Amino acid sequence: MTTITSSEDKNPQPLKTVGIVGTGAMGRGIAQLAAQSGMLVYLYDSREGAVAEAQDFIGGLWQRKLEKQSLNQAQVESYTTSLVNAVSLDGMASCDIVIEAIVEKLEAKQVLFKQLEAVIADDAVLATNTSSLSVTAIAAGCRLPERVIGFHFFNPVPVMKIVEVIPGLRTGLDCLERVEALGQAMGHYTARATDTPGFLVNHAGRAFSTEALRILGESVADPMTIDRVLVDQGGFRMGPFALLDLTGLDVSHAVIESIYHQYYEEPRFRPSPLTRPRLDAGLLGRKSGEGFYHYEAGKPVLHDEPPVPEVTPLPVWISPEDGAAHQALTALTKAAGWLIEDGSVPSDTALCLLTPLGEDATTCALRQGLDASRCMAVDMLGGLEKRRSLMATPATQSLYQDAARHLLGNDGTAVSTFNDSNGFILQRMVACIVNVGADIAQQGVAAPETIDRAVELGLGYPRGPLSMGDYYGSRHILTILDHILAATGDPRYRASPWLRRRALLNLPLTTPEQN
CATH class of the missing domain: 3.40.50 (Rossmann fold)
Incomplete structure (x- = not known):
């Protein structure tokens, strides 16, 4: 459980001047969103010419919106002038908050924050857009760790209406409140989560990919069949293998392994032996033209479903x-x-x-x-x-x-037929998604309503994991997990105490702890 230190400041000042270090895809997205929210934005990147490229890129987006009449000329001019090239880190001196969006390496972020502490005011906030590193560890080398916080956006930033706000163990309450207010001012849902591996959304998403890979590894069905079941029968926006191909296996494999090891080999997050050979073979997905699907002109090649066989009716x-x-x-x-x-x-x-x-x-x-x-x-x-x-x-x-x-x-x-399995594809996938979500609630990573809303916005699931369990029936979910666990002996399928207690008591999974 994250300990949030108190502050004597009862009226924390709003964050209006934003600095962004790193102008790649995430940095550009955050900068665009901040400017559109009426903030003054200072940009810095260690690579020469990167800031100008980012300004041109964002300006081009606004120009296209102007042509489509979704923005007017005054708005475009206002937004454009609010994007300032800081030239150096010293140019961040007047910022109320600096958000780093640099390489995902702990040492690099720690060094950057030490440099920024020598530039910005003591009451300014240092925020990290890390998706996988400990906020507490990043803050550990800072003179004022109470003003360091996680502020994790999702790509594309202006479209994904969610940002995770992650206080470290020494983050101050005023810092937390100011950053939450900033996220809300940007028009995003702010999901407060604890400083645990994967935070909230990436943690909750582990079951979707790892269980699908396990089903594939057992030769239950091919990737296309698994995806069709999840999309058509389960109502998911995208199947797990289409998502792995879209993200890129080079990215997904690293995240799967990282969270597994950060949780000290928790069986629920166990990686699949299928991904490393595919990664070595360069089967990354869309970016390489072939992954779990083959791509032509950027589109997956899909095979037709087998026709319904003609038979004489049987009793x-x-x-x-x-x-x-x-x-x-x-x-x-x-x-x-x-x-x-x-x-x-x-x-x-x-x-x-x-x-x-x-x-x-x-x-x-x-x-x-x-x-x-x-x-x-x-x-x-x-x-x-x-x-x-x-x-x-x-x-x-x-x-x-x-x-x-x-x-x-x-x-x-449509009908899908597949080989015998301990639980159907939909049953296994849903049960694992619900179980991980229930365990996130059990760990106190976030409140139940935050878990559901964050997963809906961040992962595009038809329902959050706890609401999903209530929709299908928590008793059904518990039965599925218990039967698979009994058949396989694999602790991956052990039911979360949060799930078991509420199922036995006939309480909604969204029911919070009473104390």
């Missing part, structure tokens, strides 16, 4: 274990005109539909005393309205696989 027996799932599948089967068997035991020719949570189709079939060669599992976690997911046992005959695909896809709804 269908639906597992009665989940009443709601049984009812939904019964309605679908009747609508298709297929015969439903109502007995407690299926006939010798029936297609058997199972609805497991966190189990593989094999275990679910054998536990119910069924013939695995005629069993197909259906993922009912997300319902049947969108893409549908099917899972076969290794023994399932092709006749029954085709029959299940025909039954579930004959009305035009």
